[in-house]
Each structure stands twice: as structure tokens, then as C-alpha cells.
Amino acid sequence: MSDLVQIENLHVAFRNDDGGYNDAVRGVSLTLGREKLGIVGESGSGKSLTGRALLGVLPPYARISVDTMAFDGIDLKSASPKLRRSLRGGRMGMILQDPKFSLNPVMTVGKQIVEAIRIGDRRIPGSDAKKKALGILEAVHIREPERVFSLYPHELSGGMGQRVMIGMMVVREPDLLIADEPTSALDVTVRTQVLSILDELVTRRGMGLIFISHDLNLVSKFCDRVIVMYAGRIVESIEASRLHEATHPYTRGLLSCLPQIDGSLEPLPVLNREASWAGAA
Amino acid sequence: MLAIGNLNVEFSGKLAVRDTSFAVQPGESFGLVGESGSGKSTILRTVMGLNATWNGSITVDGTDVRKTPRKQLAKVVQMVFQDPYSSLHPRYVIGQQIAEPMKINGIANPERRTAELLELIGLGAKFQFRFPHELSGGQRQRVAIARALALSPKLLLLDEPTSALDVSIQAEILNLLNRLRKELGLTFVIVSHDLAVISYMCERLMVMRNAQPVETLTREQLRSGAIVEDYTKALIAAA
Numbered sequence: 323m324s325d326l327v328q329i330e331n332l333h334v335a336f337r338n339d340d341g342g343y344n345d346a347v348r349g350v351s352l353t354l355g356r357e358k359l360g361i362v363g364e365s366g367s368g369k370s371l372t373g374r375a376l377l378g379v380l381p382p383y384a385r386i387s388v389d390t391m392a393f394d395g396i397d398l399k400s401a402s403p404k405l406r407r408s409l410r411g412g413r414m415g416m417i418l419q420d421p422k423f424s425l426n427p428v429m430t431v432g433k434q435i436v437e438a439i440r441i442g443d444r445r446i447p448g449s450d451a452k453k454k455a456l457g458i459l460e461a462v463h464i465r466e467p468e469r470v471f472s473l474y475p476h477e478l479s480g481g482m483g484q485r486v487m488i489g490m491m492v493v494r495e496p497d498l499l500i501a502d503e504p505t506s507a508l509d510v511t512v513r514t515q516v517l518s519i520l521d522e523l524v525t526r527r528g529m530g531l532i533f534i535s536h537d538l539n540l541v542s543k544f545c546d547r548v549i550v551m552y553a554g555r556i557v558e559s560i561e562a563s564r565l566h567e568a569t570h571p572y573t574r575g576l577l578s579c580l581p582q583i584d585g586s587l588e589p590l591p592v593l594n595r596e597a598s599w600a601g602a603a
Numbered sequence: 604m605l606a607i608g609n610l611n612v613e614f615s616g617k618l619a620v621r622d623t624s625f626a627v628q629p630g631e632s633f634g635l636v637g638e639s640g641s642g643k644s645t646i647l648r649t650v651m652g653l654n655a656t657w658n659g660s661i662t663v664d665g666t667d668v669r670k671t672p673r674k675q676l677a678k679v680v681q682m683v684f685q686d687p688y689s690s691l692h693p694r695y696v697i698g699q700q701i702a703e704p705m706k707i708n709g710i711a712n713p714e715r716r717t718a719e720l721l722e723l724i725g726l727g728a729k730f731q732f733r734f735p736h737e738l739s740g741g742q743r744q745r746v747a748i749a750r751a752l753a754l755s756p757k758l759l760l761l762d763e764p765t766s767a768l769d770v771s772i773q774a775e776i777l778n779l780l781n782r783l784r785k786e787l788g789l790t791f792v793i794v795s796h797d798l799a800v801i802s803y804m805c806e807r808l809m810v811m812r813n814a815q816p817v818e819t820l821t822r823e824q825l826r827s828g829a830i831v832e833d834y835t836k837a838l839i840a841a842a
Contacts, residue, residue, distance in 0.1 A: 364769040365740070480639060509638040509796055510841040536769055579774035581803035583842060584826045589781065590774035590803070 326498060326530040327354040327376065330390040334371050334380065343385055347371050348554040354498070358524055358531045360545035360562060362538055362576070368554040369534045373500040376532075377416055378406040394497060412442055415491035419503040421483030425475040431486045432471030435459070435493060442494045458489040462519050481512030485519065492523055499523070502534045517544055538565065538576050550576075553600035572599050604629045604758050604790040605650065605680075610659035612645050619645045620657075621814045629757070632784065632791040634801035634808035636838065641811040643794045647760040650792075651682050664757055674708060681751035685763035687743035691735040697721075697746045698731025704753045720749040724779060741772035745779065752783070761793045765800065777804060798842045802826065810835045 332350045335343040347368040352359070361369040374380050376391065378398065391398040393414065398406065418424045426434055435455040440446060446454075452471075459467035462485040475483055484504065491499060501520065505513040521544070524531050535541050541548050542565040550558040550573045558570040568574060575593040605627040612620040620642040627633040635643040649657050652673060661668045664679050684690040692700055698717050705713035718728035724745040735743055744764065751759060764780065765773040777800065784791060795801050801808050802825055810817040810832065818832045830836055 364771060510798075510838060511638055514841045538770070576770060579771050581774075581777065581799045583799050583802045583839065585799070585803065587803065589778045592775050592778065593771040 325353040325355050326394055327352070327532075328390055328392045329353070329372075329376065329388065332372065332375060332388045332391065333386070334368070334375055335385040337383065337385075346554055347375070350551075350554075350556055352549060352556070352559075354530050354532060356524075356528050356530050357547065358521075358533060358545040360533045360535060360541035360548040361551060362535055362541050362548060363551035364536060366553075367551040369551050370502050372551075373416070373502055373532055373534055377410060377414055377500060378403075379410070379416075411438070411496070412494050413496050414498045414500070415494070415496040417484075417487055417491055417499065417501040417504045420507050421475070421478070421480060421487050424487055425483060427475055430472050430474055431478065432456075432459075432473075435471075435486070435490050438490045439493055454493065455489075458493045459486070461492075462486070462489040463515060464489075481508050481516065484508060484512075484516055488516065488519060492527075492529075495527060496529065498530045498532070500532045500534070503536070504533070505540070506535070506537070513540075538573075539580065542566070555600070557599060570599075571596065604631070604664055605633075605792065606660070606662045607646065607650075608660040610646065610649065610657060610661065612642070612649050612654055612657040614656070618814050620649070623659075623811075623814075623816050625809055625816070625819065627758075627790060627792060629790055630788060631807065632793065632805045634805035635792065635794045635811060636796065636798060636801050636808055637811035637817075638796065642814040643811050644762050647682060647762050647792065647794060650680065650760060652676065677704065677756075678708065678754045679756055680758040680760065681754065681756040682760040682762065683744070683747050683751050683764050686767050687740055687747050688735075688767070690747050691743055693735055696732050696734055697738070701731070701746065701750045701753055704750065708754060710754070716753065720752060723752070723783070724749045739772075740768050741775060744768060744772075744776055748776075748779070748783070752787070755787075756789075758790045758792070761791060763795055764793065766795065766797065773800075780804070798825070798838060810838065 330351045332347055333345055334347040335345045338344045350372055361372065363369045375386055380386060388399055425431065432455055435458060436451045439451045439454055456467045456471060459470055464470050464482060464485055478486065505516050508516060520531065523529055533541065533545055542562045545562045548560055548562045548565055549556050550570065552572050558568055558573050560568055578591045579593055581590060608624045610620055610623045611618060623646065635646065637643050645654065648654050650661055650668065652668060668676060701717045701720055702713040705716060717731055721728050721730055726742060726745055765776050768776060783789060793801065793804055802822060805822065807819065807821050808825065809819045812834055817834050820830065824830065
């Protein structure tokens with residue numbers, strides 16, 4: 323089978339003050355099979371924009387140009403907004419960083435999940451939709467799904483909210499899930515749970531996962547393959563298990579500036595950015 | 604420098620901190636670790652007088668915080684918050700924000716001291732006319748640190764000082780904090796959920812869960828694995 327996602331030479335630019343354009347993503351090419359692909363980089367390196375461009379949810383004032391962008395054989399470059407709309411939710415899903423801002427605050431989480439189900443299948447009877455919603459809450463390891471079903475988002479903890487979001491996204495069983503910093507707002511203990519849920523979904527349902535994060539260690543443990551981005555370009559693409567053999571000075575710099583529990587107490591090495599990293603790769 | 608005895612903090616009938624005691628020596632760096640809702644930030648906020656309903660004892664540098672007027676307390680202890688995007692006033696230039704505590708306390712020559720502070724935290728005096736939105740997250744956190752240092756406090760309370768920042772910027776801020784502690788002889792209490800950061804920054808740490816302390820460890824105990832409680836072991840395994 324061919325790749326699930328193919329992107330070639332993606333550029334995303336935003337207008338700056340003097341009327342010109344600043345490239346935020348510059349020539350990103352990647353392919354994704356049914357695997358876990360990690361994208362790491364600092365704020366502003368273009369990792370989230372890449373995910374959003376693929377989903378087609380960039381603001382209209384962003385200038386996008388791409389040679390090829392395909393999802394499961396569908397050419398996204400020439401696809402109509404209507405077709406792309408029909409892909410979102412059903413076949414491509416996205417999990418955002420902060421559940422506080424991504425759930426509807428005046429609707430119980432159960433209703434929100436039911437709504438997601440009904441958008442996909444308008445003829446499903448209410449009782450079945452509710453059963454399905456309760457099932458998905460259980461699948462994302464929420465204890466007492468019946469009780470949580472009728473809670474409002476502000477009554478949930480961060481970890482629970484994030485799991486509800488994941489449930490809402492995977493209830494339609496998308497083929498591709500883009501997770502944009504899904505665990506950054508969570509505690510380490512909850513993070514492990516959320517990751518194991520995502521892992522289970524990828525393995526069992528054969529989803530493709532794009533995992534956007536700035537946490538190198540996390541990505542190297544969790545993903546199959548890692549792409550490192552800097553200033554809108556891919557500087558390195560490496561097997562996750564071999565991340566610690568990375569050769570690019572930027573990747574090495576990111577790895578070495580992390581404190582370790584049993585690391586040295588000398589001042590941490592700081593990243594010295596070199597102009598050449600942002601140049602032609 | 605800081606002594607907390609049998610502290611209870613209550614929010615609408617629910618205890619957010621239960622029967623917690625610890626002491627921090629002058630010059631020491633003490634870490635508080637635990638999951639969200641375990642009460643670690645609440646302790647810092649209570650020390651600063653930001654919570655009204657508490658009982659127990661809190662003494663900072665030998666004086667009872669209940670009996671110390673706020674202005675005087677502010678000269679001894681200052682706090683740096685997690686999110687540099689919301690802890691700075693969006694419409695004040697940063698020089699003004701750093702000078703504000705000095706003006707309130709009638710300290711002479713706030714302008715010169717502001718410039719000195721900006722040099723100290725590695726931004727340079729030319730930054731004083733910038734607005735917060737013109738700075739990156741790491742630069743804003745430096746400004747928040749400079750403002751906290753304006754009154755030359757002895758004790759700095761740091762609530763997740765780097766968790767909103769990129770790892771590369773985190774290293775810069777941690778190095779800055781360590782340098783300042785050495786140069787100015789400060790005492791730190793650092794709240795973090797990242798054990799690696801705490802292990803790097805703190806000589807001693809207390810693990811909290813469900814509003815209560817689980818155990819207190821030295822850095823050596825943490826590193827050598829001389830840990831008693833299962834919860835701490837789970838935290839380390841997850842890190």
C-alpha cells in the first residue's frame with residue numbers, strides 16, 4: 323500500500339508589516355505510513371503549521387504553496403474546500419494542546435461526543451450514539467464514564483479533559499490523527515496514560531499519527547520516526563530509537579540542554595544558533 | 604529562611620494543603636514536586652499572602668508573615684510565576700514594570716537600578732523601553748525575574764519557572780537562576796513537575812500528593828535511588 327500522507331515542498335508564508343511575505347514553513351517534504359511520526363522543534367519552527375496545512379485549517383491570509391500534498395490517494399492540492407471539509411473529523415482528526423480551550427464550555431462532554439458522532443452519521447439513533455460515546459470514554463480509560471458523560475468541561479481535570487478530546491477525535495475512527503502537543507499541559511503520570519491510549523489506537527486501528535512536540539526525550543521513546551525542524555525546514559529525519567546518534571548540531575544541542583535526574587550540576591550547555599542551520603538544507 | 608509548620612489551606616470546604624511542614628535554610632534551593640492539584644503552588648501563594656484562608660505558621664526570615672505588613676514582606680520574599688505571558692502588564696514598557704516595586708517602596712534612583720537589573724539578567728538596559736509583546740517567552744521570564752529581584756529579596760519563590768518555555772530556553776533560564784543564586788546569595792523554593800529540573804536545581808526536595816507531603820529527599824537520595832515511597836518511584840519512572 324502506498325503512503326498515507328505525502329507532502330512535497332510545502333511552503334507557508336504570512337504577510338509582514340511592509341507588505342512582503344515571511345516564510346514560516348520553507349520546503350517541507352515528508353511521507354507518513356501507518357506509523358507514529360514525531361515532529362520536534364522549538365516554538366516558531368513551523369511544526370504546528372505543517373500539521374495544520376495538511377488538515378487545511380490555516381487562516382485564509384496564509385499563503386500556501388506545495389508541489390504535492392496527498393492523503394490516502396486523494397490529491398489535497400486540488401481538492402475543493404467541501405471535499406476537505408468532509409475529510410476533517412471523519413478521516414483526519416486533530417488533538418490540540420489545551421483541552422480548556424478546545425471543548426465547548428457550556429455543553430456537557432457527553433453531548434459534545436454525541437455531536438461528533440452524529441455529524442459523521444446523521445441517522446444513528448440517540449440511544450446508540452450515547453452507547454458509543456460511553457464506549458469511547460471507557461476506551462480512553464475514564465473511570466465512571468456514566469458520571470463523566472454529564473459533566474461540563476470545567477468540572478474535569480486537565481488529564482481527563484485531554485482524554486475526552488482524544489475520545490471525541492477517535493470516535494469517528496480517523497485514518498490520520500495529528501496530535502499537536504497533546505501532553506504538554508499534563509502531569510508526567512497522566513502523560514504516560516494518554517500516550518499509552520494513543521499508542522493503543524495506532525496499533526489496534528492502524529492509524530497514522532503525527533505527533534508534534536518540543537520534548538525530544540518523549541518523542542524518542544514514543545514515536546517510530548522523528549523529524550527535527552528548525553526555522554521552517556527539516557534539518558534531520560531519523561529513526562526514533564537512534565535519536566541519540568543524531569548528527570545535526572541543532573538536534574545535538576537540543577538533546578544536551580536537557581537536565582537529567584542524574585546529570586552533572588555544571589551549567590547546562592546552551593544552544594548556539596548558527597545562521598547556516600536556517601539556510602539551504 | 605522559610606519555615607512552614609502544620610499548614611492547612613482551605614478552598615470552599617476542601618483542603619488544598621493538609622498539615623504540611625518544612626523548613627528551608629538560608630542559601631538553600633528547595634524543590635516541591637507533585638502532580639497538578641497536589642497543593643505545591645498553593646503553598647507558595649499562601650507564603651506570598653495571596654490566599655486568605657489558612658492556618659498553621661509561616662515564618663520568613665524569622666518573622667511571622669501574618670504579622671508582617673505586605674510592603675515589608677515584599678522586601679524579603681518575591682515570586683516568579685509560571686506563565687510570563689500573563690504575569691507582565693501588556694501596556695507598560697518593561698522598564699516601568701521593573702521600577703514599579705521600587706517606586707512603591709520609595710527606593711532612590713529606580714531608573715539606574717532598572718538598568719542594572721536588566722544587565723544582570725542578560726537583556727541589557729536598551730530593553731527597558733520595549734513592551735512585553737515585543738519579547739520572546741524566555742525574555743519575558745527574564746523580565747519577571749528582574750522585577751522579582753528589584754527589592755533585593757532574600758527568598759525567591761519560583762512557580763514552574765520554565766515549563767512554558769522551549770527546552771533550549773529552559774537551559775538558559777536555569778543557568779541564569781543558578782548564577783543569580785550564587786552571586787546574590789539567594790534562597791530558592793522551586794515548584795516543578797519535572798523531576799529532572801528539580802534534581803538539577805535543588806539540594807533538597809519534597810514530593811507532594813493529594814494536598815499532603817509524601818516524602819522529603821536530598822538530591823543524593825533522589826539520585827542514588829534511596830527512595831521509600833512508591834509514589835516517588837512512579838514519578839521517577841514516568842519522568
